[in-house]
Amino acid sequence: MAQTDVIVIGAGPAGLSAATALARLGVAVTVLDREAVAGGIPRHCNHPPYGLREFRRLMRGPAYAQRLVAEAKAAGVTIRTQTTVTFLHPGGRIDVTSPEGVETLAARAVLLATGVRETSRAARLIGGEKPGGVMSTGALQGIVHLNGQRPFQRPVILGTELVAFSALLTCRHAGIKPVAMIEPARRITARSPAIWLARLMGVPVLLEATVDAIHGRTRVEGVQIDRRGTLQDMATDGVIVSGGFRPEATLLRLSHLEVDPGSGGPVIDLWGRLSDPAYFAAGNLLRGVETAGWCWAEGRRVARAIHAALLGQLPAPEVARLRLGSDAVRLALPQVLPIDRPKPSPADSGAADGLQLRLNRPAKGRLRLMQDGVCLMDRRIDSLPERRITLPLPALRSASDVTLTLEER
Numbered sequence: 001m002a003q004t005d006v007i008v009i010g011a012g013p014a015g016l017s018a019a020t021a022l023a024r025l026g027v028a029v030t031v032l033d034r035e036a037v038a039g040g041i042p043r044h045c046n047h048p049p050y051g052l053r054e055f056r057r058l059m060r061g062p063a064y065a066q067r068l069v070a071e072a073k074a075a076g077v078t079i080r081t082q083t084t085v086t087f088l089h090p091g092g093r094i095d096v097t098s099p100e101g102v103e104t105l106a107a108r109a110v111l112l113a114t115g116v117r118e119t120s121r122a123a124r125l126i127g128g129e130k131p132g133g134v135m136s137t138g139a140l141q142g143i144v145h146l147n148g149q150r151p152f153q154r155p156v157i158l159g160t161e162l163v164a165f166s167a168l169l170t171c172r173h174a175g176i177k178p179v180a181m182i183e184p185a186r187r188i189t190a191r192s193p194a195i196w197l198a199r200l201m202g203v204p205v206l207l208e209a210t211v212d213a214i215h216g217r218t219r220v221e222g223v224q225i226d227r228r229g230t231l232q233d234m235a236t237d238g239v240i241v242s243g244g245f246r247p248e249a250t251l252l253r254l255s256h257l258e259v260d261p262g263s264g265g266p267v268i269d270l271w272g273r274l275s276d277p278a279y280f281a282a283g284n285l286l287r288g289v290e291t292a293g294w295c296w297a298e299g300r301r302v303a304r305a306i307h308a309a310l311l312g313q314l315p316a317p318e319v320a321r322l323r324l325g326s327d328a329v330r331l332a333l334p335q336v337l338p339i340d341r342p343k344p345s346p347a348d349s350g351a352a353d354g355l356q357l358r359l360n361r362p363a364k365g366r367l368r369l370m371q372d373g374v375c376l377m378d379r380r381i382d383s384l385p386e387r388r389i390t391l392p393l394p395a396l397r398s399a400s401d402v403t404l405t406l407e408e409r
């Protein structure tokens, strides 16, 4: 059985940045990806903004992905494409399938960086017929940028998070003119300046609206929209189902590793370590979608934690569990918190320096972290699903559970 120091599963920004950082520290790293070409999602996002945090340059996705791959190779990382990981065993052994056949690989540490997938039409319970021309933003970008095709002329876009605007940019690039963006909430999910992109392209944004049904025999011919209780038909030849990101966690769910029911991703500690300490995780797998720069930085940080683990220097402190006490909160990371704050500084140890939260629905009110009946933190929030919320790490009093509550107003 082939053995190395570290195996990284997923050659996107998180996996490649971690692999590069580890290789620069003298660690033998192999990155595995099921796609024929490494680079992750940015490979088919042929628009900016990528690269500002990492390379201080505004880049398009494919150029950014190529640069990440080139840096990893220059650092000595082995990248194996067309290699799908099919099973995770305890202790860092994994099964893979590739053109060479089926094999088992082993490493002292395995980093999971498998990213996210968008929620499908079926999972969103949209009724009507099942014509061709309904796809996610990722699928659209693959068709446009990798295959050079134009799947429709005037689609509707479901969603207004950042990736829905990425779909808008892709349409613009391909000469496609969407007829509308459709958003169930009262405001767009991306930060408000994003709406100017839709305005500049002359694409109306319908708020407080949902698509109830898709119509068409072989191709999409129209959708039925429910806007504040009033039904209307809209002619369109395609539907882009954007967002609703969920971790690409099939491997996790099949494995012995603990899964967080809220995020759908792994349960991690401050160092990105999973319930089996041979496994770590970074990037979108943890939460749903973040920017590439964020995932890249997270990969580098978790690489420091893995390096410390290989040297036997990663602390295994007494821990407390972070629990959710509000149905408005979808996830809070890390779920396992040390009682003693990491020393030396978080930057040296590879520890996260804060908590990350996401909501299930639009919500505002007071977020509180409670332990042993004592309030450790009290913050006002007014946010939407898919938006980043961060909190400083609380100073814990004991190993008992920490509960996150939201008193809504």
Ligand SMILES: Cc1cc2nc3c(=O)[nH]c(=O)nc-3n(C[C@H](O)[C@H](O)[C@H](O)COP(=O)(O)OP(=O)(O)OC[C@H]3O[C@@H](n4cnc5c(N)ncnc54)[C@H](O)[C@@H]3O)c2cc1C
Pocket (backbone or CB within 6 Å): 009, 010, 011, 012, 013, 014, 015, 032, 033, 034, 035, 039, 040, 041, 042, 045, 047, 048, 049, 050, 051, 083, 084, 085, 086, 113, 114, 115, 116, 137, 138, 141, 163, 166, 167, 248, 251, 282, 283, 284, 285, 289, 290, 291, 292, 293, 295
């Ligand atoms: C449509 C879209 C547009 C975006 N636009 C922008 C933008 O303009 N700017 C920006 O900063 N961010 C953007 N993002 C976000 C950014 O691309 C992602 O945050 C980033 O790519 C996440 O990096 P990652 O490494 O976590 O995962 P990914 O990039 O998703 O990489 C995960 C990799 O894991 C591989 N994999 C999964 N399972 C297996 C398995 N079992 N075996 C082997 N390999 C596996 C996949 O093939 C993939 O290559 C966009 C995201 C999307 C979806």
